[in-house]
Amino acid sequence: MSAPAATPTRPLRLSTRSLGDRLGDFTLYGLTGGAAFGVVAVVALLVYELFDQAWPAIQRFGFGFVTSHAWDPVKAKFGALDFIWGTVYTSLLAVLLAAPLSIAIALFLSELAPRGVRGLIGALVEMLAAIPSVVIGLWGIFVLGPFLHDHLEPFLSRTLGWTPFFSGGVPATGTGLLTAVIVLTIMIIPITASIARELFLAVPNDLEEGALALGLTRWEMIRGVVLPYTRGGLVAAVILGLGRAVGEAIAVTQVIGGLLGIHVSLFQSGDTLASRIAAQYQGAATNIQVASLVYLALILLLISLLTNFGAQVIVRRFEFQRTGGS
Amino acid sequence: MSTPQSARYSLRPTAQLRRRKLVNHAMEALGTLAALAAVAVLGLVVWAVAKRGAGALDKDFFTKLPPTFGETGGGIANSIAGSIVIVLVATAMALPIGVLIAIYLNELAPPRVRRSIGLVLDILNGLPSIVIGIFVFGLLVIGSGQAAWKASFALAIIMLPLVARSTQEVLALVPDVLREGSLALGVSRWRTTLGIVLPTALGGIFTGATLAVARAAGETVPLLFVSSVTTSQLSWDPKLALQSIPLTIFEFLESPNPDDHEKAWAAALVLMTFVLLLSILSKAFLARSRRKLTR
Numbered sequence: 001m002s003a004p005a006a007t008p009t010r011p012l013r014l015s016t017r018s019l020g021d022r023l024g025d026f027t028l029y030g031l032t033g034g035a036a037f038g039v040v041a042v043v044a045l046l047v048y049e050l051f052d053q054a055w056p057a058i059q060r061f062g063f064g065f066v067t068s069h070a071w072d073p074v075k076a077k078f079g080a081l082d083f084i085w086g087t088v089y090t091s092l093l094a095v096l097l098a099a100p101l102s103i104a105i106a107l108f109l110s111e112l113a114p115r116g117v118r119g120l121i122g123a124l125v126e127m128l129a130a131i132p133s134v135v136i137g138l139w140g141i142f143v144l145g146p147f148l149h150d151h152l153e154p155f156l157s158r159t160l161g162w163t164p165f166f167s168g169g170v171p172a173t174g175t176g177l178l179t180a181v182i183v184l185t186i187m188i189i190p191i192t193a194s195i196a197r198e199l200f201l202a203v204p205n206d207l208e209e210g211a212l213a214l215g216l217t218r219w220e221m222i223r224g225v226v227l228p229y230t231r232g233g234l235v236a237a238v239i240l241g242l243g244r245a246v247g248e249a250i251a252v253t254q255v256i257g258g259l260l261g262i263h264v265s266l267f268q269s270g271d272t273l274a275s276r277i278a279a280q281y282q283g284a285a286t287n288i289q290v291a292s293l294v295y296l297a298l299i300l301l302l303i304s305l306l307t308n309f310g311a312q313v314i315v316r317r318f319e320f321q322r323t324g325g326s
Numbered sequence: 327m328s329t330p331q332s333a334r335y336s337l338r339p340t341a342q343l344r345r346r347k348l349v350n351h352a353m354e355a356l357g358t359l360a361a362l363a364a365v366a367v368l369g370l371v372v373w374a375v376a377k378r379g380a381g382a383l384d385k386d387f388f389t390k391l392p393p394t395f396g397e398t399g400g401g402i403a404n405s406i407a408g409s410i411v412i413v414l415v416a417t418a419m420a421l422p423i424g425v426l427i428a429i430y431l432n433e434l435a436p437p438r439v440r441r442s443i444g445l446v447l448d449i450l451n452g453l454p455s456i457v458i459g460i461f462v463f464g465l466l467v468i469g470s471g472q473a474a475w476k477a478s479f480a481l482a483i484i485m486l487p488l489v490a491r492s493t494q495e496v497l498a499l500v501p502d503v504l505r506e507g508s509l510a511l512g513v514s515r516w517r518t519t520l521g522i523v524l525p526t527a528l529g530g531i532f533t534g535a536t537l538a539v540a541r542a543a544g545e546t547v548p549l550l551f552v553s554s555v556t557t558s559q560l561s562w563d564p565k566l567a568l569q570s571i572p573l574t575i576f577e578f579l580e581s582p583n584p585d586d587h588e589k590a591w592a593a594a595l596v597l598m599t600f601v602l603l604l605s606i607l608s609k610a611f612l613a614r615s616r617r618k619l620t621r
Contacts, residue, residue, distance in 0.1 A: 021514035024517065028434070028516040028519060032427065032429045032430030032434060033430050035426035035427045036427045036431060036439075036443050037443075039450065041525045042450075042483065045465070046453075049460075050457070053460065072385075102594075103359035105364055107357045108361040112354055112358065113358075121361055123606075123609060124364075125364050127605055128367065128371075130544075131368075132544025132546070132597055133546065134546045135597060137574070137576075139370075139374055139375065160363075186367055190364070195363070217347060218350055219349055219350040219354065232387065247455065247456065249455070250550075250576065262439060266419060275545045277460070278547055281460065282554065283553065301457050304452060308453075309445075316445075
């Protein structure tokens with residue numbers, strides 16, 4: 001009897017969704033959002049943790065650490081300059097070798113290769129990236145190193161020994177900066193090449209065909225259309241390769257020789273940030289040595305954040321330009 | 327015979343055209359050579375590992391434990407078990423979380439958040455594994471000792487961006503018509519995502535997972551810090567520090583004993599075969615799911 005009277009007091013239901021669905025949506029948002037922001041938290045925690053571990057060294061050595069040569073666990077004197085030099089020098093040389101080669105490979109895969117070969121060779125080049133770095137290091141020390149020592153290094157010493165890069169005569173073993181540079185080159189080529197290939201494949205066909213229809217040769221089309229169109233992305237691809245080279249530890253540890261000092265000659269041994277940490281972090285004798293090694297890691301982190309961030313910004317700007325800002 | 331007229335309009339290439347064609351051929355040859363060189367390097371590495379590793383590969387290598395000091399023979403059964411445990415646990419951590427992140431980024435997040443978290447993922451992907459190793463060492467190992475699951479945690483951090491990014495890529499390929507159709511029928515967001523979007527993208531998720539497993543299986547540095555002080559007993563317990571294949575290669579290689587070097591090559595052959603098979607498998611998955619989604 002009171003049924004009609006009760007109707008107005010019932011809350012107006014805007015949503016017809018059941019409780020289960022609302023709960024489900026809430027859980028979905030919560031879980032996925034939590035995971036996504038969790039990653040950001042992990043990265044932040046990582047930076048904090050490194051600062052925390054490096055703190056004794058930061059307090060003791062300050063910024064002077066970056067410009068100091070010393071690495072003497074006995075006298076507890078530590079500095080990063082030699083390793084920064086080793087990292088920057090080997091990585092830049094590797095990128096210098098790898099960039100033109102990768103771009104050439106990518107051009108072959110996207111513009112030149114016959115259709116049947118294209119997929120196969122592309123897959124093989126990417127497989128090179130899949131080989132674990134410890135295996136590359138093993139190959140570097142037992143196969144590449146001795147080969148360089150027996151064949152390439154005597155030749156380089158004879159013909160280019162007058163330049164600072166190959167001075168000082170052939171070293172006694174196959175380890176050293178040259179071997180490290182070549183190993184790094186091998187490791188970054190597949191990365192840079194596969195990004196560059198994607199870029200070249202994204203060049204609109206009408207631009208390429210238009211250029212060919214105007215009577216340009218394939219190389220002129222590449223130089224005049226493909227390369228300018230992909231310039232920004234190529235820079236980013238090379239920087240990403242550089243980031244990989246800077247952070248590579250295990251393969252470099254095995255072939256670089258692990259020696260202090262700032263050398264220009266590739267026949268010398270040296271050491272990089274990552275390689276020194278890999279070699280000593282476990283066996284470090286004193287707390288200050290551990291803290292100094294983490295300080296090295298902090299510098300490495302900074303370099304790799306800068307390179308990655310730079311590359312991503314370039315990629316994003318490049319995409320923005322290409323899609324007209326949509 | 328030939329009139330001056332026809333000489334002027336000759337179809338014979340001029341010197342300039344010949345030069346242009348020459349430059350073109352030279353550049354094409356260089357490109358081809360570079361690609362062949364990369365393939366040759368792959369061939370050289372695979373050949374060297376296969377040739378030097380095959381000698382020590384026998385049944386014992388897979389089933390026996392490492393010899394005690396001074397003995398010869400034996401195998402790396404403990405490393406194989408350890409690698410399996412570490413990588414499986416890492417996958418169990420990284421796969422669900424990676425997929426959740428990808429769902430959030432592709433299905434739910436506002437564009438600005440999507441871009442920033444995408445950037446964080448890309449940066450995480452570019453972090454040197456040695457930095458991640460030190461992070462996990464400081465976070466989990468200092469004070470409480472090494473354990474296999476801690477190594478799995480480090481590997482999971484390395485795998486996470488790979489899984490998330492490749493899942494996101496396939497989710498983006500799922501046609502909007504499917505989502506809109508489902509939502510228009512009154513199906514809620516979570517059921518649409520779990521029931522319609524995810525199953526369609528399953529192939530791509532497998533691709534990302536296999537790719538990430540291939541990457542994680544070969545990682546050495548985090549294991550060196552987080553799971554390296556081990557016994558040579560066979561164990562499947564993730565709470566203990568377990569030996570692993572990459573670490574075994576690294577340790578055998580530093581050893582002065584030539585017998586150990588041969589074992590390093592054999593272990594490298596096992597690891598490389600596994601990783602290359604996985605990467606071929608992931609390519610097959612990818613091709614299949616792309617075909618299905620873009621048909």
